Structure formats: C-alpha cells, structure tokens
Amino acid sequence: MGRARKGRDISGWLVVDKPAGISSTAVVNKVRWAFSAKKAGHAGTLDPEATGVLAVALGEATKTVPYITDALKAYRFTVTFGAATNTDDAEGEVIARSDTRPGDAQIKEALHGFVGEIMQVPPQFSAVKIDGERAYKRARDGEAMEIAARPLWVEELTMTGREDADHVTLEMVCGKGGYVRSIARDLGDALGCLGHVRELRRIWSGPFEAENGLSLDEIDRLAKDPALDAYLLPVEAGLADLPEARCTPEEATRIRNGNPGMVFASGLEYGEECWASCDGRAVAVGRFKAGALHPARVFAG
Known part of the structure; x- marks a missing residue:
C-alpha cells in the first residue's frame, strides 16, 4: 500500500506574478509549501527569465489544468x-x-x-x-x-x-x-x-491576469498563515472557458459516482464538452448527450 501524501486537503487556484530568475517548478513547490498542500501543479511553463502569470492549481483544481493550458x-x-x-x-x-x-x-x-x-x-x-x-x-x-x-x-x-x-x-x-x-x-x-x-x-x-497575481515575496510573508487562503480562487475558475450546466443534488451524486446525470442547460449541442455544477460548485466535466452529462472527470463533493 502506498504511503499517504502529507499536507492539507486544500483546493483552488493561486495566480502568481512570477519574477525572473526562478523556474516554474520552483514556484509550484514554493506555493505548495506555503499552503502545506498535498497536491499542486501549474498551467503552462514559463522560462526561468520570463515573468508574469503562472497559475498554480492546488488539490481538486489540478483536474482543471488542461482547460487553462489550452486557453489563449x-x-x-x-x-x-x-x-x-x-x-x-x-x-x-x-x-x-x-x-x-x-x-x-x-x-x-x-x-x-x-x-x-x-x-x-x-x-x-x-x-x-x-x-x-x-x-x-x-x-x-x-x-x-x-x-x-x-x-x-x-x-x-x-x-x-x-x-x-x-x-x-x-x-x-x-x-x-x-x-x-x-x-x-x-x-x-x-x-x-x-x-x-x-x-x-x-x-x-485564460481568465488569470498578472496584475492580480501575488509576488513570491508576498507568498513568503503569508506562508503557513490562514490569511493566505483568502487569495485562492475557486476550482471553478479553471473552467471559465467551458459552458456550464446545472444539476440537482441527487443528480450530482449520480454524476460523482461516474454515472450519467440529468442537467439543465441551454444552447449545448449533443456531444459538446461542458461542466456540471450544483449550488455553484463543480461536480464534473464531461459530454452533454440527450439532456445528461456523461462524466469524464469528477470533483470531490
């Protein structure tokens, strides 16, 4: 049995205004340490000497990384x-x-x-x-x-x-x-x-802008402080470019278990990729078919 990864079960996006002279991987490691997070990743490498937006995903937000990577x-x-x-x-x-x-x-x-x-x-x-x-x-x-x-x-x-x-x-x-x-x-x-x-x-x-990013100095200053959590954007921020469908709590349970669930949506075409939400929280990403979302990637409730 594998060893459990230490850290907090915390999810969301942190927009970092990366300085020159540090790799993208080093920034991710710094953010993960600052939040004591179990899991972290980034959406789109920047060269070490480049600056600007490096969007770092924590926890469940790592499941939305491909949608930021693919964005303009x-x-x-x-x-x-x-x-x-x-x-x-x-x-x-x-x-x-x-x-x-x-x-x-x-x-x-x-x-x-x-x-x-x-x-x-x-x-x-x-x-x-x-x-x-x-x-x-x-x-x-x-x-x-x-x-x-x-x-x-x-x-x-x-x-x-x-x-x-x-x-x-x-x-x-x-x-x-x-x-x-x-x-x-x-x-x-x-x-x-x-x-x-x-x-x-x-x-x-994608939806993240450098002018709204935290500097590494600010991250260092707030590291391990609960105040840092206030700068996290929700998991759903990583799905901004996908159409949204809504579902009831009952259907959300079905979808999270990997089954198709009925959703409410307008303007979606058969087979179109979208995400389902329940009470504003992401349930899953999948394909819309005949009024139901067929999940491909689900999020913890």
Whole structure:
C-alpha cells in the first residue's frame, strides 16, 4: 500500500506574478509549501527569465489544468535586433550578428506573416522531447537537433513600442504550445536582421491576469498563515472557458459516482464538452448527450 501524501486537503487556484530568475517548478513547490498542500501543479511553463502569470492549481483544481493550458494566453516581449543566440533569448551565446535594422513599417508588415495558423519550430533549448529526451539537455551537450515544426494559433501580434533601432516591443495572443523565443528568432530572420528575446512577460492566461497575481515575496510573508487562503480562487475558475450546466443534488451524486446525470442547460449541442455544477460548485466535466452529462472527470463533493 502506498504511503499517504502529507499536507492539507486544500483546493483552488493561486495566480502568481512570477519574477525572473526562478523556474516554474520552483514556484509550484514554493506555493505548495506555503499552503502545506498535498497536491499542486501549474498551467503552462514559463522560462526561468520570463515573468508574469503562472497559475498554480492546488488539490481538486489540478483536474482543471488542461482547460487553462489550452486557453489563449497573452505575452508582452521585447525583441533585440542584430544578433541571434543559441537559446533565442538574451541568456544564450551570440552565434551570428547583423548590421541591418528594419524600419517600423517593415516590422508591421512582417508581423502579418505570424498571425493565424502558423508552423513554428521550437528553440533548441526547449522542453520538447527528441527521441525521449528533452531538447535542452541535448543542446547543453552541444548537439544540434532537427526539431519538427508544429502548428500554433496566433490570434494577434502587434507592435506596441520601439525604444530604439535595436529593439521592438510586441504583444501576442496565442494558443497552446507557443514559443515566444521562436517568434523573435523567426521575425529577425524574416526581416533579414536576426533577433532574439530580451525580456518576456505573460500578461494573462485564460481568465488569470498578472496584475492580480501575488509576488513570491508576498507568498513568503503569508506562508503557513490562514490569511493566505483568502487569495485562492475557486476550482471553478479553471473552467471559465467551458459552458456550464446545472444539476440537482441527487443528480450530482449520480454524476460523482461516474454515472450519467440529468442537467439543465441551454444552447449545448449533443456531444459538446461542458461542466456540471450544483449550488455553484463543480461536480464534473464531461459530454452533454440527450439532456445528461456523461462524466469524464469528477470533483470531490
């Protein structure tokens, strides 16, 4: 029999405004420690030098992580022109230089090619797996890899600032799996001037916004204090992008036991994914069929 995991049975979402210089995993471990929580996870890795929204799920909220991971996200980032690096950001080694600098009009025109369904090659230093091993581990050993391009949906990509000829600030809204460093690299190539990310901030992720996030200093200050619990958002916050159906307490019991249960909903189509609630609390996520929710993932009552 496995050893029971120590900690509190506490559930909800904490929005962290991640600082630069720490990994996403380290932030999750810090949050789990601060709440003395049994279980924690995050929705969407940020590079160690990136800042902004890191949504951390505790307890039952970890079951809603896929819905935040799949949601649209927004980034604000600054691209440095004139140099390519092996990591596609300022932390890496410069591997090529260019004296070319594009004008504002050229940049805005080039951005059109990065909107919509695009194909993107992840950076050499990334967490994608190549033959079962993380690319960054092989890159650290000096290996150059062929990484397959993968699709990315880019909702918007706009120029928001130009501090000087060497730099441009952009904002991007995109779907799951986007690498901002690849956008900077490929934009530099498209403009013939080379480029890499100087700084990167995720300003929102699904329903969560950086301006509402707690800093690590605040988390440290409130660690183990019941006052920290007040900053937790409910499990249901992770389901904001899914349609909601409602059910009675009797049907909620059926659904939580893994059986189809009748729900009240409007506008749902047969087979559509949705979540059921009872008295405002999440019961399950599943498929709507003929007036009933067929659960795929249930939540503790």
